[in-house]
Amino acid sequence: MDWRPTACVLCACNCGIEIKLDGRRFERIRGDKAHPSSQGYTCEKPLRLDHYQNGRDRLTHPLRRRPDGSFEQVDWDTAIREVAAGFAAVRDAHGGETIFYYGGGGQGNHLGGSYSGAFMRTLGARHRSNALAQEKTGLFWVADRMLGTITTGDLDHCDVALFVGKNPWQSHGVPRARPTLREISRDPDRSLIVIDPRRTETAELADIHLAVRPGTDAWLLAAMAGVLVQEDLIAHRWLEEHAVESERVIDALRRVPISEYSATAGVEERLVRDAARRIAAARGVALHEDLGVQMSLHSTVTSYLDLLLMVLTGNVGRRGTNNPPILFGPLVTYSHWGRGRDRVSPVVGARVISGLVPTNVIAEEILTDHPRRYRAMLVESANPVHSVADSPRMRDALDALDLLVVIDVAMTETARRADYVLPAPTQFEKWEATFFNLETPDNYFHLRRPVLDPPPDADLLPEPEMYARLCEALGVVPDLAPLREALAEGDRTAFSAAFLGMLADPALAKIASVLLYRSLGPTLPDGAAAAASLWPLAHKLAAAHPESVRRAGIEGEGPQLGEHLFDAILASPSGLVFSKDAPDDGLGRLGTPDKKIHLTIPELVEEIENLGAGPAADPEFPFVLSAGERRAFTANTIFRDPAWRKRDPSGTLRISPADAARLGLTGGAMARVTTRTGSVEVPVEIHDGLQPGHVSLPNGLGLSYPGPDGAPVVTGAAPNELTAAGDRDPYAGTPWHKHVPARVEAVTI
Ligand SMILES: Nc1nc2c(c(=O)[nH]1)N[C@H]1C(S)=C(S)[C@@H](COP(=O)(O)OP(=O)(O)OC[C@H]3O[C@@H](n4cnc5c(=O)[nH]c(N)nc54)[C@H](O)[C@@H]3O)O[C@H]1N2
Ligand SMILES: Nc1nc2c(c(=O)[nH]1)N[C@H]1C(S)=C(S)[C@@H](COP(=O)(O)OP(=O)(O)OC[C@H]3O[C@@H](n4cnc5c(=O)[nH]c(N)nc54)[C@H](O)[C@@H]3O)O[C@H]1N2
Ligand code: SF4
Ligand SMILES: [Mo]
Numbered sequence: 001m002d003w004r005p006t007a008c009v010l011c012a013c014n015c016g017i018e019i020k021l022d023g024r025r026f027e028r029i030r031g032d033k034a035h036p037s038s039q040g041y042t043c044e045k046p047l048r049l050d051h052y053q054n055g056r057d058r059l060t061h062p063l064r065r066r067p068d069g070s071f072e073q074v075d076w077d078t079a080i081r082e083v084a085a086g087f088a089a090v091r092d093a094h095g096g097e098t099i100f101y102y103g104g105g106g107q108g109n110h111l112g113g114s115y116s117g118a119f120m121r122t123l124g125a126r127h128r129s130n131a132l133a134q135e136k137t138g139l140f141w142v143a144d145r146m147l148g149t150i151t152t153g154d155l156d157h158c159d160v161a162l163f164v165g166k167n168p169w170q171s172h173g174v175p176r177a178r179p180t181l182r183e184i185s186r187d188p189d190r191s192l193i194v195i196d197p198r199r200t201e202t203a204e205l206a207d208i209h210l211a212v213r214p215g216t217d218a219w220l221l222a223a224m225a226g227v228l229v230q231e232d233l234i235a236h237r238w239l240e241e242h243a244v245e246s247e248r249v250i251d252a253l254r255r256v257p258i259s260e261y262s263a264t265a266g267v268e269e270r271l272v273r274d275a276a277r278r279i280a281a282a283r284g285v286a287l288h289e290d291l292g293v294q295m296s297l298h299s300t301v302t303s304y305l306d307l308l309l310m311v312l313t314g315n316v317g318r319r320g321t322n323n324p325p326i327l328f329g330p331l332v333t334y335s336h337w338g339r340g341r342d343r344v345s346p347v348v349g350a351r352v353i354s355g356l357v358p359t360n361v362i363a364e365e366i367l368t369d370h371p372r373r374y375r376a377m378l379v380e381s382a383n384p385v386h387s388v389a390d391s392p393r394m395r396d397a398l399d400a401l402d403l404l405v406v407i408d409v410a411m412t413e414t415a416r417r418a419d420y421v422l423p424a425p426t427q428f429e430k431w432e433a434t435f436f437n438l439e440t441p442d443n444y445f446h447l448r449r450p451v452l453d454p455p456p457d458a459d460l461l462p463e464p465e466m467y468a469r470l471c472e473a474l475g476v477v478p479d480l481a482p483l484r485e486a487l488a489e490g491d492r493t494a495f496s497a498a499f500l501g502m503l504a505d506p507a508l509a510k511i512a513s514v515l516l517y518r519s520l521g522p523t524l525p526d527g528a529a530a531a532a533s534l535w536p537l538a539h540k541l542a543a544a545h546p547e548s549v550r551r552a553g554i555e556g557e558g559p560q561l562g563e564h565l566f567d568a569i570l571a572s573p574s575g576l577v578f579s580k581d582a583p584d585d586g587l588g589r590l591g592t593p594d595k596k597i598h599l600t601i602p603e604l605v606e607e608i609e610n611l612g613a614g615p616a617a618d619p620e621f622p623f624v625l626s627a628g629e630r631r632a633f634t635a636n637t638i639f640r641d642p643a644w645r646k647r648d649p650s651g652t653l654r655i656s657p658a659d660a661a662r663l664g665l666t667g668g669a670m671a672r673v674t675t676r677t678g679s680v681e682v683p684v685e686i687h688d689g690l691q692p693g694h695v696s697l698p699n700g701l702g703l704s705y706p707g708p709d710g711a712p713v714v715t716g717a718a719p720n721e722l723t724a725a726g727d728r729d730p731y732a733g734t735p736w737h738k739h740v741p742a743r744v745e746a747v748t749i
Contacts, residue, residue, distance in 0.1 A: 009108025096124020148591020165292020284320025358733025
């Protein structure tokens with residue numbers, strides 16, 4: 001009876017869960033069997049969600065910084081008026097493009113972010129970023145140039161699953177990760193191939209584990225692609241039909257020195273050849289690459305090589321291979337094929353991919369006297385002081401701004417430096433959704449209802465309401481009576497016409513989401529006003545992919561299909577399937593103008609040709625530190641209360657038995673880890689899955705949280721106290737967090 005459906009907010013899977021309340025506490029949590037993607041599955045982490053919901057450092061009132069640096073509570077009218085005026089003053093003095101937006105949603109909340117553009121565009125802001133620019137932009141750039149779209153590996157129907165730098169046993173990121181991995185591993189006709197320097201839980205299940213030397217995936221993958229070409233295992237007929245510009249890259253791969261590159265990567269040549277042959281022989285290969293390569297050396301060329309393995313063997317656009325998903329919302333934007341502008345950041349000139357400035361250049365774009373430097377920043381649902389490279393420098397950069405405004409639910413490392421902190425209800429106290437809709441052949445969307453009200457003694461506003469009020473404070477929201485009158489007619493046909501009419505005015509087009517929130521919003525059932533921004537998305541999707549939507553069981557023609565899709569979303573508290581592919585639909589969704597795969601990216605082919613000898617170690621920093629490993633008890637910085645961890649309370653440094661013995665370290669002893677940026681002391685865990693020379697620290701540690709007496713306590717080491725902003729990919733600007741040169745010593749007392 002009182003099990004309330006919602007979703008887990010701890011990773012991009014957003015598994016459906018049900019929560020039973022005891023007053024304001026989450027008494028029990030279980031998987032929601034009615035959720036069409038997770039089907040009752042969860043990992044162990046959401047059972048601890050009460051630590052997020054009822055954290056001791058939750059924000060309760062809008063805060064304004066006093067001249068002495070402390071915060072005072074203010075009412076919402078004051079906060080909204082002063083924040084709007086503060087940004088407007090920066091715009092008037094320096095231009096709107098000096099206002100920077102960071103965030104827009106974490107692992108569970110993207111609905112608020114869908115309203116932020118209204119405020120930012122009205123101010124004339126143009127530059128923004130978020131965590132995707134720390135991980136996925138290199139892959140997005142490559143996929144855009146080759147395919148005109150991103151793809152997702154179809155694990156349900158593949159016979160080979162290939163994980164590169166990803167440990168889904170712990171990090172998930174694919175639906176029902178553990179049963180899926182077990183199933184593939186147990187099935188004699190299917191193979192699991194894992195490329196990871198560490199013997200991870202996922203690697204333990206693998207048929208082929210390529211234990212690459214950290215940072216040398218480019219050599220390994222070039223060798224594998226070389227095997228495909230040199231043993232003539234490529235899908236010639238398929239390539240002739242679906243690919244162009246293949247000569248240059250195939251020619252380069254013909255000349256790859258396979259033995260030498262395998263040796264550089266530290267993997268036996270026999271195993272490299274076996275893996276390539278298994279891929280070539282598969283009916284369907286599903287590839288998932290992740291941070292292990294996206295945050296390491298040569299990350300963009302590695303993403304290119306990953307996709308080359310897939311394309312050369314015909315593993316794109318078919319069932320059981322990698323397919324372009326039908327995205328529900330604007331998670332990725334593409335620019336290469338004339339659909340947007342290739343831009344660069346104003347100060348550093350870094351490439352902007354999918355609309356995002358690389359996170360590693362943000363501090364540099366602020367700490368300068370360049371006239372176009374960022375002067376003000378709005379941070380929503382992110383903790384860049386903790387999550388972006390070189391925290392000390394990030395703190396300096398945020399302190400140098402004329403204005404910093406943070407929207408969050410908790411008092412974070414970033415919020416502590418703000419001029420204004422705007423408190424939002426948690427993701428269980430408001431309507432929420434994510435745009436992590438990446439699955440094929442079936443794809444899912446879940447609009448979540450609130451599970452409980454915000455605390456009665458708190459004064460919070462959901463993000464859409466904040467943005468609407470901020471736009472109103474700027475004086476740009478017109479009288480909406482015509483829209484409301486059109487809505488009063490019952491169906492939304494007249495409303496649709498009136499709304500489209502308004503968008504002819506470019507100033508109003510900028511605030512379209514706020515117009516919808518204030519007009520359509522209040523007419524939606526059960527207080528679902530925040531869902532108003534989904535209405536145009538439902539229409540766009542139904543117009544672009546009517547067959548896929550109808551296959552998902554939504555009926556209607558023309559605009560009616562969009563209306564029905566929107567209504568179905570509102571009526572599906574456990575989520576719904578919104579699109580279903582027919583087998584082999586995928587190639588029709590390539591985003592290139594000729595619907596062909598463009599195989600050669602000249603600058604990356606050149607890099608493959610000039611990889612040279614492997615990365616050289618600096619004798620002063622002989623270890624490779626992976627700073628930010630996903631473990632059983634990490635969840636970005638969504639859980640701030642360290643008590644959520646049942647094990648590994650302060651985050652160990654994992655080190656190989658050989659290195660530990662050499663350094664005189666025993667399990668539980670303290671070690672000092674030093675990099676060019678900083679130094680931390682952490683307990684040691686001897687881990688026989690690690691290669692000598694490789695050490696790792698978990699992500700999400702090092703947060704400051706009130707202890708029992710209310711005084712702040714920092715638990716564990718924050719990884720970005722150790723990373724450097726200059727350590728980044730030359731194409732995408734993505735960080736090398738998995739490859740930080742480090743020194744390890746025993747701490748002697
Ligand atoms: N438990 C838990 N799950 C999470 C999260 C969390 O905080 N905790 N966060 C979520 C988020 S935001 C993300 S982006 C995903 C990330 O998910 P993953 O990318 O799977 O997570 P990581 O553990 O950061 O990195 C994956 C692997 O990269 C390997 N690696 C290190 N160096 C190299 C290298 O040079 N080459 C290769 N091939 N591999 C290397 C590591 O050994 C590690 O096993 O996880 C999500 N899921
Ligand atoms: N060294 C190193 N750095 C890394 C990584 C690494 O592996 N190593 N991983 C990177 C990756 S992949 C990622 S995804 C990032 C993650 O880092 P960030 O993008 O900074 O985000 P999160 O840590 O997920 O924190 C999300 C914030 O949202 C807040 N929040 C929760 N619910 C709500 C809500 O409803 N509304 C609002 N407004 N706020 C809310 C939380 O309190 C928290 O402050 O870290 C990156 N940084
Ligand atoms: S897999 Fe991700 S979304 Fe699912 S329950 Fe675990 S942390 Fe939550
Ligand atoms: Mo992430």
